[in-house]
Amino acid sequence: MSSIKNILYFQAGLGVLANMFLLLxxxxxxxxxxxxxxxxxSCQLTFVHIIMVLTGGDILFTDLFELLNIENDFRCKTIFYISRVMRGLSICTTCLLSVFQAVTISPSTSLLAKFKQKLKxxxxxxxxxIWSFNLSFSTNRIFYVGGFTNVSETNHMRVTKSCSLLPMNYIIRGLIFTISTSRDVFLVxxxxxxxxxxxxxxxxxxxQCKYLYSISHLREPPEKRATQTILLLVSFFVIMYWLDFIISFTSDMLWMxxxxxxxxxxxxxxxxxxxxxxxxITSDNRIIIMLKNLKANHHQGLF
Structure with missing residues (x-):
């Protein structure tokens, strides 16, 4: 089990370092x-992901709170609330990024082109x-989560190392599930x-370009590269979201x-x-050029 935790630590550490570099x-x-x-x-998405990694998985923030001797129930509610808010912000910001890029690359004759200046x-x-909605939307979860260590003697459902979901009315559970799922399905x-x-x-x-020039002499526009990156991120997000949704839905239905x-x-x-x-990082030419310049300057400094 310790080896699995070390892998999670490595994954979380890599996520924090990569996002910190990108944020700066x-x-x-x-x-x-x-x-x-x-x-x-993208800057907001990077900041959200830093907090998301720190609070997700019940690893980093939990260990920090334990060192500070903060009460388990308060610790659990705080981490769970922040984690849910960041998850909501992640899906909303990814959706906004996709919409904004679609408007950016839209032809001047299209209907979306009218929204370019308005979006800016x-x-x-x-x-x-987005922040106001997610901060208020996730408050209901605080009342249905608590910190417990011995779940076997209760009817609570453990969701992390120190946090458990409290039993709730089927109507309330169904209402929360319907609202949150409707939001996510709409954004996806x-x-x-x-x-x-x-x-x-x-x-x-x-x-259109094929009719004007030979495709081999064309320079790939930066908008195309940015669009391809966002398409890749959206595709990966949708896959991860549905896997998480299936697991969460099955666990909630079975209450385990x-x-x-x-x-x-x-x-x-x-x-x-x-x-x-x-x-x-690997798809942004500005970062690639910056790293190459730093490398060149380093070699010049050595000689």
Missing amino acids: FYIFIILGHRTKPTDLI KYKVYVFLC GVMLTTSAYMVITMFRYQR YDPVILTFQKFMMYAYPTITPLVQ
């Missing part, structure tokens, strides 16, 4: 006023709405719709969490926020 890069770019349309959204103008207000649907639109737009652009399934769910909990920054 975006802050540097934003302060330097050399931003791309999606940089501010109201971007901050959209952020405030928007992601898939915008992703399909981006694929069609990119295909049309390539087809198998330790093996719980461990697998922790891996998935870290997968998206860990892989996302790695994909963004």
Whole structure:
């Protein structure tokens, strides 16, 4: 079991380091006023993923709270609440990133092109709405989670090392499940719709270019690279979301969490926020050029 925990620690550590690097890069770019349309959204997504990794899986924040001797019940409610808020922010921000990129690459003659300036103008207000919604939406979960150590003698369901779900009325449980699932299905649907639109737009652009130039002499536009990155992130997010949904739904219906399934769910909990920054780092030309310059300067300094 200790080896599994070490793997989770490694995964979480890699996620935090990659997201911290990306966050510092975006802050540097934003302060330097050399931003791309999606940089501010990606910056928020990176910050959310840092907190998501720290609170997810009942590992890092739990150990810190234990060192501070904070009461288990308060510790559990705090971690669970922050984790749920960050999960909601992750899906909302990923959806916003997908929508924004779809609008960015839309042709000037399309209907979406009319929203380009409006999205830039109201971007901050959209952020405030997303944060306000998720902070308030997740408050109901606080009342149905608590810190317990001996679950076998109660009818509570253990969901992490020190946290358990309290029994709740079937109507309340069904209502919470319906609302949260409806939100997630709607956002995933928007992601898939915008992703399909981006694929069609990119295909049309390539087809038009073939009539103008030889495809071998064409330089790949930066928008295409950014679109491909977002499509990859959205695809991976949707896969991870549905796997997590199936596990959570099955566990809730059976009112039990198998330790093996719980461990697998922790891996998935870290997968998206860990892989996302790695994909963004390796696909952003600005970061690649910056790293190459640092490497060149280092070699020059040695000689």
